[in-house]
Amino acid sequence: MSFKSLNITDPILRSLNEEGYSTPTPIQSRAIPIALEGKDLLASAQTGTGKTAAFAIPILQNLGANQQKRGQKKIRSLIVTPTRELAIQIDESFKSYGRYTGLYTTVVYGGVSQKRQVKQLKNGVDILTATPGRLLDLMNQRHISLSDVEVFVLDEADRMLDMGFIHDIKKIRKALPNKHQTLFFSATLPNSILKLANSLLHNPAKVEIEPESPTVDTITQGLYFVEKGNKKNLLINILKDAGIESALVFTRTKRNANKVVQILNKKNINAEAIHGNKSQSARQRALGNFKDQKTRVLVATDIAARGIDVDELKYVINYEIPNEPETYVHRIGRTGRAGADGTALSFVDSVERAYIRDIQKLIGKQIPVIDEHEFATVNGGSSGSQNNQRPSNQGRRKKRKKRPSGRNWKNRSTR
The missing domain is CATH 3.40.50.300 (P-loop containing nucleotide triphosphate hydrolases)
Known part of the structure; x- marks a missing residue:
């Protein structure tokens, strides 16, 4: 048609x-x-x-x-x-x-x-x-x-x-x-x-319009189980990958959005925040800089991000998991738009595991766990409920390939 x-x-x-x-x-x-x-x-x-x-x-x-x-x-x-x-x-x-x-x-x-x-x-x-x-x-x-x-x-x-x-x-x-x-x-x-x-x-x-899954099929999703205090270190470690030219990072609160920006800027990672406490001119400037790739990381709250439409945005990072599963779908929908590829990564602390169960129930699939990284929670991928289990090993060769680290997560495919 x-x-x-x-x-x-x-x-x-x-x-x-x-x-x-x-x-x-x-x-x-x-x-x-x-x-x-x-x-x-x-x-x-x-x-x-x-x-x-x-x-x-x-x-x-x-x-x-x-x-x-x-x-x-x-x-x-x-x-x-x-x-x-x-x-x-x-x-x-x-x-x-x-x-x-x-x-x-x-x-x-x-x-x-x-x-x-x-x-x-x-x-x-x-x-x-x-x-x-x-x-x-x-x-x-x-x-x-x-x-x-x-x-x-x-x-x-x-x-x-x-x-x-x-x-x-x-x-x-x-x-x-x-x-x-x-x-x-x-x-x-x-x-x-x-x-x-x-x-x-x-x-x-x-x-x-009811797709087979509420999430776009072209979006590669991954979970990092990490203690709350180590989220900032994990984010910095992931952003060391020069292949991530830009990323949209989500927090639940305006205060935390500002804190993440401060942390990244101290590490010479160019970041700006966009949320309801920012003036309209500041919000438009931050969004314009992000679209023009002058700013590498845009940190946003959910309400401010609903209108963000950036062509070919490939990476969304949930620094904090939303407590409503529908919000997760809206967040990751900022990438993978119009059939393009995209990647959505989520940092999950002990309190947020219940949110992941609700999200996986809504989207009808298990989100793969990336557990071999420097800041992984001990037994993070298996100590939670069955909803947090890794993808099945069925169909893999007997000789297992090396799992990706926190730096080369993007080579991991969903199943």
């Missing part, structure tokens, strides 16, 4: 070709035709599967068929998303896919002066991407009216609820016209999300 077979118009096809996209992903091939018909949609797919294009392409095509004059433009499509980084990323995607449509897009988010954002709104905008707080603030100041919105998109709905935006979403919904199309996208569909969807959608079509 090609994008052309989905009846995408030539201006958008031209942009997609320039971006190197010719074949739609499963979520795109199923969601785009529904959205083009103007139907409400409830869509779920794991991270890294192309959800943004699944709603951006039909919005651009439908709005492009009925243009407004520049000075008279009113907001015809609103995309609401939880984080500033993700909002910027979505706006960039609209600009890329819609460069030949004549449609105008912009983005509003907090943490920066609103002056430039207000100026862009006054010039006229067809498509607005926003975070909830800044959107409501500008609405209260009468800089934004949603009375002409034709298509409303709620993106990353599960993260919206996690971050406590449920009341903001309800306020935004009340400001929309009665007649409009709603596209609802979420990585997961727990009962709380389904309840919210039912309150926003009218006779929606449902698209749920």
Whole structure:
């Protein structure tokens, strides 16, 4: 299947070709035709599967068929998303896919002066991407009216609820016209999300992409059992490998993200942190430096990292294991995107072993243990539950090959 077979118009096809996209992903091939018909949609797919294009392409095509004059433009499509980084990323995607449509897009988010954002709104905008707080603030100041919105998109709905935006979403919904199309996208569909969807959608079509495993098959995963106090030493040891040109490192807290950056910088490993306590300019600078490979290691918390989209990011390291298995899937989904190869390594201390059991239950596979490294916990791979066992030796030759050390872990394959 090609994008052309989905009846995408030539201006958008031209942009997609320039971006190197010719074949739609499963979520795109199923969601785009529904959205083009103007139907409400409830869509779920794991991270890294192309959800943004699944709603951006039909919005651009439908709005492009009925243009407004520049000075008279009113907001015809609103995309609401939880984080500033993700909002910027979505706006960039609209600009890329819609460069030949004549449609105008912009983005509003907090943490920066609103002056430039207000100026862009006054010039006229067809498509607005926003975070909830800044959107409501500008609405209260009468800089934004949603009375002409034709298509409303709620993106990353599960993260919206996690971050406590449920009341903001309800306020935004009340400001929309009665007649409009709603596209609802979420990585997961727990009962709380389904309840919210039912309150926003009218006779929606449902698209749920369920891969054989919640993790992308091309991602090589590995576990290091290590005491908490030795995690910093293990991280430094792994990063001695010059083959790791860049890595995204996850911590559970903002404080620990800053501590890891300090530890790495003292060892002359160029690192920056990105989390909620950083100013917007600092976050954008850190992300830009990482994308441009000026910074080798980006240390992030989960909320800040949801909008990180870096081409060909090959390494994700879980310095601390998340206590929710779904978060693990989102984390490692920063690598192995669009079918590319990727590697996800996780440092597991004694307290975190229970988290690994839940993660392996969710993904439906055992994660290989890398146990021959300098900082390994004694019997780390076998003293836990059976869920922490190594991959089976079945099929191996009698003469066993030397296991990889902490320095050459990347040669170890999953089974």
